[in-house]
Amino acid sequence: MSFNSFGHLFRVTTWGESHGPAIGCVVDGCPPGINLAETDIQPFLDRRRPGQSKFTTQRQEPDAVRILSGVFEGRTTGTPISLLIENTDQRSKDYANVARAYRPGHADITYDLKYGFRDYRGGGRSSARETAMRVAAGAIARKILGNGVQVRGALVQMGPHMIDRSRWNWDAVDRNPFFCPDAQAASSWETYLSEVRRAGSSVGAVIEVVAEGVPVGLGAPLYAKLDADLAAALMGINAVKGVEIGDGFASAGLRGEQNADQMHMADGRVVFETNHAGGILGGISTGQPVVARFAVKPTSSILTRVRSVASDGTDTEIATGGRHDPCVGIRAVPVGEAMMACVLADHLLRHRAQNPGAVNEALLPQEKGSVLF
Amino acid sequence: MSFNSFGHLFRVTTWGESHGPAIGCVVDGCPPGINLAETDIQPFLDRRRPGQSKFTTQRQEPDAVRILSGVFEGRTTGTPISLLIENTDQRSKDYANVARAYRPGHADITYDLKYGFRDYRGGGRSSARETAMRVAAGAIARKILGNGVQVRGALVQMGPHMIDRSRWNWDAVDRNPFFCPDAQAASSWETYLSEVRRAGSSVGAVIEVVAEGVPVGLGAPLYAKLDADLAAALMGINAVKGVEIGDGFASAGLRGEQNADQMHMADGRVVFETNHAGGILGGISTGQPVVARFAVKPTSSILTRVRSVASDGTDTEIATGGRHDPCVGIRAVPVGEAMMACVLADHLLRHRAQNPGAVNEALLPQEKGSVLF
Amino acid sequence: MSFNSFGHLFRVTTWGESHGPAIGCVVDGCPPGINLAETDIQPFLDRRRPGQSKFTTQRQEPDAVRILSGVFEGRTTGTPISLLIENTDQRSKDYANVARAYRPGHADITYDLKYGFRDYRGGGRSSARETAMRVAAGAIARKILGNGVQVRGALVQMGPHMIDRSRWNWDAVDRNPFFCPDAQAASSWETYLSEVRRAGSSVGAVIEVVAEGVPVGLGAPLYAKLDADLAAALMGINAVKGVEIGDGFASAGLRGEQNADQMHMADGRVVFETNHAGGILGGISTGQPVVARFAVKPTSSILTRVRSVASDGTDTEIATGGRHDPCVGIRAVPVGEAMMACVLADHLLRHRAQNPGAVNEALLPQEKGSVLF
């Protein structure tokens, strides 16, 4: 058990605070012989990096990742992979008032309550900066999953504004600063978020992550269910308050007939006619796309003055200046993808250990040669 | 790592299939010296037991739990507690057609895909029957938490019908067959669910679980967050498709000012003015009520004939007779409570290991003597 | 983390006290589709069972094992396997004096010091009776390893008397009551141990366990080394005080030239000329026999009156009557085999997860088709 590790066979341990000398992670359990270089990881970090539009914090961190171990002559050796990113843009002076008072809605107060004190610079360990290491680990996880598995995320709701799913276009995602798959929505969000930003306020968001090409059989009953592990992985991202799989909360309103994903055979393999289940039944992947959504609350770092208390037990008020994201949900998109990739890679290894040959072949003859076998 | 265990210091391992000789669990890590007898566990099992109204499956299982180890002269010894419930009402013949064909929306097919075959009797390992052991373990977890912590659950939505939260009354919960805190809603649900049941159909539900008196400081950043562990615990209950904490998905639509739980001091302790956060900030408990909700899909065992496939790779149709719950969400209420209790007990022990004395006492002078110290 | 579990992917959780209603274990992670019945397990339990000669305790327990879950139509399903043995011969009255005073050299006092009280009947949880479940789990581990792997143990020293290794004969092991591979030594030990038993005394022993046919590559650097896991598994058997691999402590006295297991190629595969390493280099199996030895101290339950203290903090003297083994090391032989088998099975699954295809084929062409691939 470790507080700062996740995964079992593909296991990631992260460390570092926002304003310390560096942040990093150790990825243990990666199979040997996989081609891996910094250039495989950097593009994913670049997608997440702040300062790329006016809608994310203006902190400027190149976030250049270094591989310190576990790779020899361009290939993973099976030993732990240490990744490190130096912190370069640390303006500690921005955080003077935070040292004394607690931002409502922020982890400031609970760190103090739990540990007796905290590293208050830039949120310390609770800073979203740590998610860079999740993204880096996710890039390695993608390598394990192989090209047959595609993990993509998108922002499907900003504040109260949802996309029109009929306009969903994956190609649109990288053409706007919001990872929004609905170009029309993205356009209107630009106006909306500019207003929020100018007001020194913040808004929440909902992110959807979809993994296609996932092998059947990942996830294990009853306490290593794929959906339960995804729930923990996504709920553990900063500011996330809800997670759902497939139809999620909407499935509560359905009848059994509506919710059942009916099946038939085609070309000698099972075909699901719908995907209310989000690709997971009984905690085990069906081979359909795995679909998860998570809700991100608005950041607590706002210019509006709010009632709070100080660490000496007195009343105070606080407004948070500094450089913050008006919608932290935007940068949570690559983080959500990374967590999905890490969970899938871990379960791929776990499945392979227990079930190297098991599968009902009558249902899936052409799956041979896939990532599982 | 174990597929069938959860928790780290308060650790529960369950075993058993619906139609085997028995089901059981092993609870490891329970502190010594706690008074414990079967009579402490049985009432919680009785609340979950089927066959108590026409709205739950008519299987008749006394579900009498036996303690086989770990208790001596009425007190826990600190060694593993083995609990066992014999299966008595097993009508295997009911499941003949399920052996061959897969119920759409059910784990039948994924077990076969993962393991190559399955124990199809009554759902085997995927049967909701296993949740009895979660409830039993939860009863022990409550003992560890002590009387200062109260964990209660309620059904807040059945199918598309929500309660009116202004009528919330905890006393109402045990006066209707739905664990519904809104007596008026419960009354109308009775009519509604009778219709669903007669139609051989099923509906989903949403359950809310609230823990009051939770000590501050439970949960650990970054991969042992209390909310992340709750998300896994609740998503891992059969048929659950979504989990949220506090305002959950609704928080995506809020602005930072709306979402911030402002604070002031009163009687020398910090008071939160609202609880959008659901009692958890940065993955750590604030001392406010911990509030979680989860969505249960409608059961896939319905009388309506639906398209499916058979294990030999042919098309078929299937309708599920037998004794099933029209709304499995009802019996998920005590299960949700139990999972919350288990997660809290585990985190209480974990916190105690690392932080026996740490806390900012300026904020919480009168917390001394609480369960944490 | 669990105090009463071992292994990671092949994971065993045991429960039960000597004089409770039953003892049992849960074996999680077993691959599906393996033929398994009680008759596969019972013979190993019978080898360990007391009361078979005058040299083991006269407790009479049939030790009949029942499989309660995880097996369907004669095959493992991949879900947890629950095993249970009822306790039938419980003479609690024998232990009256032990309730109050502590046997020197026994865990009586440390249980009280750790937990504040203990189940004193028959040693409670510290009773060697629990090792029956290790033997049962070991029988399942052997199934996973397959017939190509043979795990055997033998008593190589009783008190100060060692075997003559030049007379080693595996066939002799089952022809004497000591699992001794040297028939001549066994004969003289019979006289020796009879004297010890009549004197109400006890002696220690050394057991050697050898696993042949172990696939290359099991064990993982640096904190899942095969030898480190074996050391924990064997040191964790009751009364064990030392563990060594290959030449063990004797290797401290060697020079590098003497200790090096030189190699050459033969028939296209590497051949080690000696096995000082005991089949493990750098924590990873070489394909040679894995050789481990462990030392068992004499049991503390003796008729001689010794100085001790009572639980109320007063001086006392104690002599232990009841039914005890003059040489508990004898029955540790099947236990040692079982622990070796469990560790190997766990590492086989772990290796398969990370390294399904990796191996230097130039060295091991004919290993294809072995248990690993």
Next chain:
Amino acid sequence: MSFNSFGHLFRVTTWGESHGPAIGCVVDGCPPGINLAETDIQPFLDRRRPGQSKFTTQRQEPDAVRILSGVFEGRTTGTPISLLIENTDQRSKDYANVARAYRPGHADITYDLKYGFRDYRGGGRSSARETAMRVAAGAIARKILGNGVQVRGALVQMGPHMIDRSRWNWDAVDRNPFFCPDAQAASSWETYLSEVRRAGSSVGAVIEVVAEGVPVGLGAPLYAKLDADLAAALMGINAVKGVEIGDGFASAGLRGEQNADQMHMADGRVVFETNHAGGILGGISTGQPVVARFAVKPTSSILTRVRSVASDGTDTEIATGGRHDPCVGIRAVPVGEAMMACVLADHLLRHRAQNPGAVNEALLPQEKGSVLF
């Protein structure tokens, strides 16, 4: 589960190869509020550092440790502590022949067999260089244990030459290049090891580690026994082939009367008259000194030409030049101490979680105020 982590609540994850850019570790679970700086760790690294006498490898590494996270204003924050040491003296050319052929008795071949290839520079991950991080983690563990616990090690056998235990003097340990507690033996070892070194050969050794002031109650039955965890921790050090606790293998030759550590009360607390048990009964600490010994084999890097095979499956011969230790056991002394400290710190936290108040106070009235309570 992680291959490169050890401990459960005090958890250490190491990474890095001998000739990569750096080595490091992450220490997770350290309690908050402990004073910690590089200067608390460096002295232990300096004791282990090579190149300090002619009897250790002449590699010159300053081994200057940096703390990258988890410490704020001189105190631990409860978040993960990242430690890093840069590799500065890397002469990769020394290892050219090792790239192709396998050193008999070395992990070269098993890494290739397991992973298909390896980082051969300086032993890569299997290099003893990694033990620097164990020593660093051990320094933090000592901080958790506090000044009341003293963990010390000594070399008690070099090659076939044992110390005279009647001359044991802890003060002598730091006055000779061997950590030898017997000044007279140290003097003769100097001559002996010079001869070994000149011959390009190597010898084994036995190290004893003693922890005094260990609180009672550490270790948990049955699969988290203190002695079992020590066995794994010590056996996992490079080149270790045997571990024993207390009388160890010698206890096999004893009778029950000889082995029993008799007890009496003195000044209201229990006093053990001897310590055959090495401070552990039933896997739980007694409060006596915890005594462990481990055997280190001679290093396989020797100048003598020996038969071996090459990675292309051909016969070859190999002699290892470069800079190696004639007795690697010497530098294993601080490593053994560190592993003992880490295991004790982990168990202290584990015990505190489950048993904050439990203890038989009749036996230990004056233990109050000790590290446990």
